[in-house]
Amino acid sequence: MHSTPSSVPIVNCLVVIGLGLIGSSFAKGVRDAGLAQEVVGVDLDPHSRKRAVELGVADRCCNDLAEACKEADVIMLAVPVLALQTLLGQIADLKLTDTIITDVGSVKGHLLTAAQKVFGVLPPLLVPGHPIAGSERSGVEAANSTLFKHHKVILTPHEQTNPDALRCVQQLWQGLGADVESMSVEQHDRVLAATSHLPHLLAFGLVDSLAKRNENLEIFRYAAGGFRDFTRIAGSDPVMWHDIFLANKDAVLQQLDQFRDDLDVLRNAIAEENGRHLLGVFTRARVAREHFSTILAQRAYVETMLDNDLIFLANPGGQVNGTIRVPGDKSISHRAIMLGSLAQGVTEIEGFLEGEDALATIQAFRDMGVVIEGPENGRVVVHGVGLHGLQAPPGPIYVGNSGTTMRLLSGILAAQSFDTTLSGDASLSKRPMNRIAKPLREMGAVIETAPEGRPPLTIRGGQRLTGMHYEMPMASAQVKSCLLLAGMYAGGETSVTEPAPTRDHTERMLSGFGYPVEVNGPTAKIESNHALTATHIEVPADISSAAFFMVAACIAADSELLLEHVGINPTRTGIIDILKLMGADLSLERIREVGGELVADIRVRSSRLKGVEIPLELVPLAIDEFPVLFIAAACAEGRTVLRGAEELRVKESDRIQVMVDGLTTLGVDAQGTPDGIIIEGGPIGGGEVWAHGDHRIAMSFSVAALRAQAPIRIHDSVHVATSFPNFLELCGKVGMRVAVEEQA
Ligand SMILES: O=C(O)C1=C[C@@H](OP(=O)(O)O)[C@@H](O)[C@H](O)C1
C-alpha cells in the first residue's frame, strides 16, 4: 500500500538498484514520504521485483538497466560492495549526462577507485554515502521506511562532487529522518574499520573457531548470554561481509594489527597473573561507551538526566520530616581520588559521592592509567601509581561541569612529563581559569587557555616547577589546593596565603596520606620530595547538600528533620552559623571525628527566621550555600544583606543574577549588587524560573516551593546530578513535592 505522501518531491525519478533491506527501505521511505514522483526498482531476482511492487517499495520494477535509468534523476546503488565496479561499468555505458549517482556501501575508498577506473575521472555527480543502520532481517520483505529515522548517514563527497548533487542526496536522506554528516573517504573507512568491521570479524571468527573444535556441541550447549551477545552479529550476511573485508583491506588490517597487539598484552597479563593490568582494562572498558557519548554530547556524566531542559515541577506546601543521610562530600570525594591515585598502595574510599563531578575526576585518572574500581554503593578502590606514575591520556581529558576537577587537576598536570588538554561542558567553558594558570606559570608551568583565560586548557609537560610564595587575591580553596598539589612537584617550598579561611580538605587529606603540610594561620606550606601513602577514607555526608534540607526544615511548617553523619569541618559551617544568626532552631548531635574530619548529626525544626547582615568572615565558609540561603532570606522577616560575595558570579552560573531573576519572578524583592544581594522577606508566589544548568539553583528553588503560593517550574535542572544524584528521591522521602515534570 502506498501511504499518503507528506513532502514535496525532491526528484522526479529515483532508481534504486538492489532491493535488499537497505535498498528497498530507502525506496519505500522515499516513496512513502513523496520525495520522488516515481520510484523504480531494479533487481536481478524476479520474485524481489514482484514483491517490491506489491509491498509499495517501488512504483514499478524492471530488469533492464537501460530502460530503468532512462528518466532517472538519481540512481541509488544498493548492491554488495564488490558488485559496484561492474554495475558502474554498465551505467557508464548508458552515457547518462545529468543523473546523480549515490550508494549505501560500507566502504567508500573502494567505490571511488572503481568509479575512477570505469569513468576515467571521478564523476562530479557521484555522491558516495553510507547509512549507519541495519537489522538482522534482510531482503525486500524486510523493507522499512523508518529504518533510517534518527540514524546517522555519512556522505563522503570527493573533491569534484557537485554541490547541488550533494545537496539533493542530503535532502533525500533528511527526508527519511536521518542525521546526515560528512567526512572524508579515508576517515570514513578508518573509523568504520574500527567500529564496525573489526567487531564483525571478531564475532565471525570466534564462532567459527569454537564451532570447528571437537567438543563443539558441548561448547554451544553451555554458551549463554555473554556468548550470544558478543556473537549476535555473526548472523549477518556472509556475502556482504566478505565484500566489505576485501574492499576495506588496508584499514581493516591496520585495526586488526593494533587490536592483536592489545590482545597479546592481555594474554601476557593473564599468563603473568598481572591482575592490575586486567582490572585496569576491565574498569576502563566498563565505562568507556558511556564516557565517550558523554563527551560527544558535551554533557556531564549521568545518563538518566540526559534531557537538556529537564524541568523540575515543585508544588507548593509540604512539611519536612524524618531522618536522612545526604550523599558524600564532593570536595572530599575529588581529593580522595586525586591523592589516592598519586599514593603508593591501594586506597579504599567509603561514602564516595556518585555524582557526575566526582565521576569526572575518576575518569580523568583512569584516562591517565590509574586503576580505579567502583564506585559501588559509595565504595571506591584506587590503585595508586605514586607521584610519578601517571601516564599520558589517550586524548583530551573531559571534566564535564566540574570546576574543582579542572582547577585541582591543573596543579598536578603542570608537573607531569606529558602534555594534556582539559575541557568541560558549556558552563565550565565560561569559568575563569587564569586564577590558577597565572600562579602556575609563575612556578614555571606552561599553560595555554582559550581567550580570557577560559577552558580548554592545554598544559605542557616536561617543565620543572619551582616553589614560590603566593598571596591569593581571592578566597578560593580551589586555587589554594591547585598550588599545594603543584607544590608536591616543585623544587623548594611552595606556600599559599589566603585572604580569608577557605575549606582545608586538601591540607587535612595530604596529612592523612602522610604528606607533610605546615599550616600557620592563613598560610599553608608544602615541599617536594615526600611521598603519599595509601590510606582508608570515609567521606562524610556533604554539608553543601545537607544545606538544602536544613533550610527546607526551617521554612516549612511543623517540620523536624535529622540529617545524619554530616561533615562539619569548621571551614564549611558558615551555613550553620548564618542560619543560627537568622534564628534557626538547629542543633548538632553526636559530634565526632571520622578520618580527620568532624562529623555530626544535625537536627533542624521549623523556625521563624529573621533577616540579617551576613558577617563578611562567614562568606567563604558558606560559599556554595548562598543560593539556598537566599531562599531562607526570602522567608525571613525583614531584610537580609550579603556583601563580599563577588565569587558567586563565577560559579556554575552567575548565582547572584540568576537568583535575583528567579526570586523576582516569584514576587520576592531581591536586588543584586556587584558583590552580593539585598533581599526583603515576604510572600513567595509561583512561576517559571531558570536554573541555567546550575545544580544549586535548581535545588534552591525546589526548596522555595515549601512556602510558595503556586507551583514553581524550574527549567534547566539537568545538572542536579553533578552533586546530588538522589535529590528528588530524598525530597519525596521527607515530604517535599518536587518531581521531574513529565514531558508532553
Ligand atoms: O575546593 C573545593 O572543593 C571547592 C571550592 C569552592 O570553590 P572556589 O575555590 O572557587 O571558591 C567551592 O565553591 C566548590 O564547590 C568546591
Ligand SMILES: C=C(OP(=O)(O)O)C(=O)O
Ligand atoms: C562551585 C561548585 O563546584 P565546582 O566549582 O567544582 O564546579 C559547586 O558545587 O557549587
